[in-house]
Amino acid sequence: MKAAVRPGSEGCSIRSGADFDRWVAERSAAELAEPFTFVVDTDGTLRLAPRRSEHVACAAGSPVLSAGEIGFSREDGRWVVGEVSNQSTGYCPDTSSWPAVSQALDRAGLRCPSGFTNEVVFRRCLACRERNIVREDDFVCVFCGSDLPALWNVDPFDSARE
Numbered sequence: 001m002k003a004a005v006r007p008g009s010e011g012c013s014i015r016s017g018a019d020f021d022r023w024v025a026e027r028s029a030a031e032l033a034e035p036f037t038f039v040v041d042t043d044g045t046l047r048l049a050p051r052r053s054e055h056v057a058c059a060a061g062s063p064v065l066s067a068g069e070i071g072f073s074r075e076d077g078r079w080v081v082g083e084v085s086n087q088s089t090g091y092c093p094d095t096s097s098w099p100a101v102s103q104a105l106d107r108a109g110l111r112c113p114s115g116f117t118n119e120v121v122f123r124r125c126l127a128c129r130e131r132n133i134v135r136e137d138d139f140v141c142v143f144c145g146s147d148l149p150a151l152w153n154v155d156p157f158d159s160a161r162e
Contacts, residue, residue, distance in 0.1 A: 011039060011047030011058035017109025023048060024072065024079060035071040035083060038101075039064040039091070046104035055090040056156075063157065066097035068116070080111040085118035092122035092131055094152035123148040124155075 037049045039059040049058040055067040067088035086093045105112040121134035127146035139148040
């Protein structure tokens with residue numbers, strides 16, 4: 001995935017409401033109709049990129065506090081977060097990464113929900129080392145049938161997964 005990181009492929013840094021206003025003004029109606037790729041970098045800065053961008057490219061190949069998809073809508077004349085998930089198979093962030101997202105959105109002046117509107121639960125199988133998305137609280141590896149850990153254990157920089 002690091003091959004997806006090319007100069008100019010990183011997401012736009014949003015550190016303030018003014019940054020978001022400039023960024024959103026440059027988006028087309030078609031772009032705004034679907035979610036965007038986002039990461040929160042280790043400095044707590046929100047980075048936004050087109051939906052089909054790789055999260056690792058959005059983060060310029062660096063570690064992140066959270067990652068996923070985010071959609072915006074207008075309410076009472078201002079931009080708000082309509083939907084936000086931690087869906088990123090590049091970083092597989094835990095659902096507990098929400099506070100980092102919330103803080104970054106606050107700095108951008110964006111009203112947001114109280115948590116991810118769509119939570120994705122990721123686990124790495126200890127037996128076969130594959131990454132899994134846990135559905136309906138079924139903590140069983142879809143690749144080898146082994147039980148998955150109850151606690152998040154996916155290190156996106158673990159070279160064993162590549």
